[in-house]
Amino acid sequence: MQKQKFLPIRLAGVVGVCIWAVGCASNVGGLAKQRHSHAATLKEESRSANLTGVQKTLADSLVDRSAHEIKDGKNDEGLRHADLAVALYYQAYYQREVESLDKRVDFLQGQVKKDTDQLNTYKEILKEMKGISKP
Amino acid sequence: MKYLTLLLIPLSLAFGAPHVPAENLGKLSSIDTPSESAAAATSSENSTPPGLDAWEAELNAAFAKVRNQGAVPEFYGEAKSRIETARRMTNEKPKAKETLLAVEAASIWTRAAVLQMQARERSVELAKLETLRMDITNQLNTVYSQIIQMEKGNAARLQTALEAEQRKARERQEEAARRFDELQSALIQVKTDARGTIISMSDILFDVDKATLTSDLKTSLAKIAGILTIYKDADVLVEGHTDNTGSAAHNQTLSERRAENVMNFMVEQGITQARLKSVGLGLSKPIADNTTKEGRAKNRRVDLVVMEKKLQ
DSSP states (O other), X not given: OHHHHHXXXXXXXXXXXXXXXXXHHHHHHHHHHHHHHHHHHHHHHHHHTTXXXXXXXXXXXXXXXXXXXXXXXXXXXXXXXXXXXXXXXXXXXXXXXXXXXHHHHHHHHHHHHHHHHHHHHHHHHXXXXXXXXXX | OHHHHHHHHHHIXXXXXXXXXXXXXXXXXXXXXXXXXXXXXXXXXXXXXXXXXHHHHHHHHHHHHHTTSSSOOHHHHHHHHHHHHHHHHHHHOTTOHHHHHHHHHHHHHHHHHHHHHHHHHHHHHHHHHHHHHHHHHHHHHHHHHHHHHHHHHHHHHHHHHHHHHHHHHHHHHHHHHHHXXXXXXXXXXXXXXXXXXXXXXXXXXXXXXXXXXXXXXXXXXXXXXXHXXXXXXXXXXXXXXXXSSSOHHHXXXXXXXXXXXXXXXXXXXXXXXXXXXXXXXXXSSOSSOTTSHHHHHXXXXXXXXXXXXXXX
């Protein structure tokens, strides 16, 4: 009796969950495509930017794999692989960015040291000239 | 509780349970820069993998360096979230493939976030260095300008000093010329030509056919030496000359000896040897007609050529 009383509620719950699950499943497909699109864009940009390295190579293969998986309806795998590819592209990009910035910082530090030495030399010369020109 | 479980199914389908082939996980682990690998991270059941803690610590340390440099870097939150997800999944299903993958994702996002923050840190450092360099360059320009100004000032002072020295030299020169003129007499002729002041002394001041200096000549030479002692801006060439009587060789020797003796006397009077030079020219440079007695008398002479140094 009690079981029967709760049956409509149970059925309604199951139907609701099913509707929600279907929605989510199609959402996974959308998400996968969206993420793959993002990864594919990054792939193209990294190619244009001559980005290289193991992360970029692996990311490229993950993007391709993701495309196949989405095409085959394996949206979960496609989403995950595209997601990893995106992270790897960013890692590769910032790796190169940091290396480039490090070089520029090193170069500027060298220039600053050189300029400081020259400034000190000029100051010394000026000091001597002032000493000489004193009556 | 059952409903809650059912609700979680699509959620896990969407975010928690994608399947990744094992060979790919191996590749990801090989590029996993944080210190602990994903495999190690998932090795102990029901506890946070040590890798996740280490990555979080690394993430926080990188964030601490850029905390005050504008907005929170976008990947910081992403990496935090991935670490949290991986931690939760590790506690729930430590050996599941999706957990392994979530840990890998956390690793890569952490690395990307750390690199992003390091890039920001370097950019700030770079900007500071550029500002510093600009400041130093400005200082360099200022000091350089001061040096140029000082040089101009010094050059002007040097020019003034040089002009004063030139003026004094001219005055000394004029004074010397005036005093040389005072030596003018029947036996000593003073004239000026392109070489300088020429003081011609008649051979009457020498004993006949001899090179020894008479006392009259010594007196005159002492006066000349006195003038040259003060008037240091000139060197002196002592030239001996003869007329055309007698052999050329004899005249040459006589002229040389007379010039040399005059020079030596000048040295005895305190004139520096370096300022003096003697030369015997014999009969080669007559100044008058050798066919007349008067002309030959004029040709027999010793000339002191006072050569003024060029004023600079």
